[in-house]
Amino acid sequence: MNRSIKLKSIVHTFAALVIFIMVFQFSSIAFRICKTDNWDTVLYVCVNLLGIIYAVYLYTKYVLKKSFADIYLGKPYPAVKWCITAVLMPLFICLFYVVFTDGVFCREVLTDEDRMYALCTTVLSFGIRAGVTEEIIFRGMILSSLQEVWGIKKAVFISSLLFASVHLGNIDISDWRKVVLLIVAVTIAGIALALVTCETGSIWSSVVIHGMYNILSGDGQIFHIDTEQNFPAIWTYTFESKNWLLTGIPGTDDLETALPAMIGFLIIIFMAGRAVKKI
Secondary structure: OOOHHHHHHHHHHHHHHHHHHHHHHHHHHHHHHOOOHHHHHHHHHHHHHHHHHHHHHHHHHHHOOOHHHOOOOOOOOOHHHHHHHHHHHHHHHHHHHHOOEEEEEEEOOHHHHHHHHHHHHHHHHHHHHHHHHHHHHHHHHHHHHHHHHHHHHHHHHHHHHHHHHOOHOOOOOOOHHHHHHHHHHHHHHHHHHHHHHHHHOOOOOHHHHHHHHHHOOOOOOOOOEOOOOOOOEEEEEEEOOOOOOHHHHHHHHHHHHHHHHHHHHHHHHHHHHHHHOOO
């Protein structure tokens, strides 16, 4: 394979990561400078979304010299089966914890302002912002750039490993057990989302799965599942366990590193993987 083609693929992948990090940092600065009560989340989400979309548009048009459709950002729009999966999978994860673990379900006493903030943060930031921006970068720019040179299998794995790597900032990386668990769990999620993108031909089904998982899985401020409650949420479920396979990585709010979430994404891998093989 031509070395220059490989090098271009690596450069485009690196550029996508730079765009993701720089826009995230810029929107975070705007959030801190222009904080305006309950509108701060809306401002942050808008700046982050528009920044990613515009930066990717410019890079795609003038550097890659391609259209959005060439990097999985065009049609088709979300498939019905994946929209249904996007809702059922996180709901079953929540149901598992409530039914099969000992814990306390509680509706927190919040002011109307706090309740609205919890809704806005979970839906707009955890759901829409994270779902759209991360899918555009990792299942759009990076997956498509790698796929052209390395093929589907390597592109899916490498893009998913990079997706997991950017989440290392959420944990204490001095503990190798936490690093390994996060890399494995988030790579599994990334593979699932990448295979859905390859099957459908666009990122939009993956956006729905990613966004709805973040909203409904028990990681956000609408319904929060954890061994202890570190921030206000509308509903909480507090269970007692020291098993990392149930709790996920201690000290984080990422249930995706727990076994129930990993099983959910493995099921999606099985479903999407079978469809990709038939393409």
